Amino acid sequence: MKRQIRRGVFETNSSSVxxxxxxxxxxxxxxxxxxxxxxxxxxxxxxxxxxxxxxDDRYYTYDRFNEYGALDY
Structure with a gap:
């Protein structure tokens, strides 16, 4: 298997988004x-x-973003 490294590119072989x-x-x-x-x-x-x-559905303060787990979306 050939390995190619490219600068400035983020890639993943994961099937999830x-x-x-x-x-x-x-x-x-x-x-x-x-x-x-x-x-x-x-x-x-x-x-x-x-x-x-x-x-409430649109704007998030820093604290609210972390409190409600916006990273889980």
């Missing part, structure tokens, strides 16, 4: 400090003041 979302360290720190909120529908971090953050 995986998702990996990444952000900058500064955005992560801002999310953790409550300056950003995670928009689940758009799959991105946005400024807290740009949201109607009362929509």
């Amino acid at each position: 995986h998702s990996l979302t990444m952000c900058t360290q500064s955005d992560y720190d801002r999310w953790k400090n409550g300056e950003l909120i995670y928009d689940y529908w758009e799959d991105k971090l946005i400024p807290l003041d740009d949201t109607d953050h009362h929509d």
